[in-house]
Amino acid sequence: MADDTLNSIRKTIDKLDQTIIDALGERQRIVRDVLADKLENSKEIRDPGREEEMMESIREKAAEAGMDPYFLEQLFREVISHSVRYQTHALVDHQNKKAHQTSIKVAYQGTDGAFSHQVAMRHFEQRYDDVICIGFTRFDQAAEAVEKGDTDVAMLPIENTTAGSINDTYDLLAEKDLYINGEEILKVIHCLMAPKKVELKNIRRVLSHPQAIAQCSRFLATLPRCHVESYFDTAMAARKVKNDGDLSQAAIGSAYAAELYDLEILERDLANQKENYTRFVVVGPEQVTCDPQLNCKTSLIFATADEKGELLKCLNLLGDHGINMTKLESRPRPHHPWQSLFYLDLEGNTEELRVSDALSRLKKQAQFVKVLGSYPVREGKW
Template sequence: MDNKTLDLLEIRDQIDTIDKEIVELFEKRMQLSADVAEYKISNNKEVLDPKREKEKLMTLEHYASNSFNRVGVYELFRQMMAMSRKLQYRILAEHGKAGNISFRKVSSLPMQKAKVVFQGVEGAYSFTAMHSFFGESIENYNVETWRDAMEAIKNGDADYAVLPIENSTAGIVADIYDLLVEYHHSIVGEQIIQVDHALMALKNSTLEDIKTVYSHPQALSQCKKFLEEHPEWKAEKYLNTAMAAKKVKEDGDLTQAAIASPYAAQCFGLQILKPHVFSSQQNSTRFIIVSKEEIYQEEAGKISVCFEIPHESGSLYNTLSHFIYNDLNMTKIESRPIPEKKWEYRFFVDFEGNLSDSGVKNALYGISREVNNLRILGNY
């Protein structure tokens, strides 16, 4: 073994010794943080004091001997302070100081005399999702737009609405995310439907006759590869896949076709010119069930929230780390621009858990103290 190897081993031994000391000091610091939490509980003080933390970080970074280490010290202690806050939030929650969640737990969704609204017409994928979730006998009616469905819930004309929120091929339905913010309704369930798009037209029409293809923008996006094989066709956006099929039937034009489900072709007496025109064999759409009531079922296992964060470095990480520290599995994150705030974004997060769980309560309380406008969108 040469001298260089010996030197390296000695250096590593010294690093191990220092690391052990750092861990011991870290644990001492966290115990003091726990003492701070007890003091704040007794004196009704907030956990986060942004001004003090900023001043403390600026002081600590100047203890470092060079610019590289100053950045490192700043980041190290910023994370340490974030950990300290998470411990304090947990202690506050254990003392019943985390506030109350407005959602009410139920054994099952109220179904007696329930009425469901869906966007589109019979034969739409939302119609299929509705029957898959509620059963064939549920009282229902249709509206023209997603906003109309949200208004129906708001006005008490329906108890539940069925809305598409995400497709495995085309991604999120952005308008639904925006409507969830605008209307203070709650997600109480979800239903995943496998999407099987077909090209359909009048009984006497052929592929050679087609000039215009109508469908919902999401469906057109999902079938982009197929449509690109026919550059002579004009793709036209329509409110709903089944409504596009209905239009083709009512217009009686041999040059028109629609992309919709095979069930829609059956409903409106159209022939399928080309089956399975979707781009992926795994193409599925996730629908959410929305209610005006803030309720969640005992066995609910997924929570959706949205929030806004300060436009500064580390804000998103510090927010999401609350899930890590409470051993919660985050399954999805999306962002949408905030119209009234230029270049600022609202984040939507799905994670596993139930609003009755202590870890969920701790995480939501901690997040609520450090973000703007946290909203629980639902537990389902």
């Protein structure tokens, strides 16, 4: 195929891609108009019957167009998921009198290009005209910024599918008067980056956050003559590698950080577990109210009396109310030697009678209970 013919085909594909983008943008504008009517008339966000009718129609049209019906169905389910996500956030903002708020300040641990910075922008950029992200060196500094009113919320990582729970965040939730207002899940793709394209055998030092180092331990083991050094944050490590200009030095971070600091990516997707996700929580100074129609989870902390069978009694109280628990984590209780705090996620919303009743009973049974909040479940794969 001649070069001029190939270039012509590529231009046609580019135009078609732009048409798809424009159509999705117009669809989103219509969703906003529909949402305004739903909020005014208290209509349901989701209509499962309507969604399945759409899927059936899409499968039929896919066959007519010579396309894979499964591919198009999955594509449109993601489009619907994105629409529901937008409407869910708008409903929560509406119910908590934030519908007219045009800007938000978000604290996070790290600097520009950090995964926390990336996920903060993803979570808020469609909801606000101006998202001001302020980076801090440590998690506790980000949390204190919320306490002092310097920022509206903080975006903190709480668990990772490879490295497990992030205990610093759990401890901050126990110690401070802060609550979970939302969650975000990011697929983490770690990259090795350097100032220029160099061979891996020439790398003598790798910098990154301890969590990233733990998640990429198998890859790092293939660099036997390389010193691995913990750094405050993945993006800070990338910035140092850029500023130093040392070709024997590299950082592990996101492709976003590599682009931001003009670094060359030497290797991609380094994590031990390829399906590597980090769950972040939006932490605010007070709880938010969520409509019962929304798919929510509730997070809480509790401690039991130091007596045999007390934990089981507390968990049975929730089970007796038909409540499904999705996570149970224990941590040492500060200032109480040999006692534990239990961190619990459950399906449901404190606005539901069964959940509120179960929590009332739990407060009578347990020694200590702090409800961290009810908030919409993060749905979708992106």
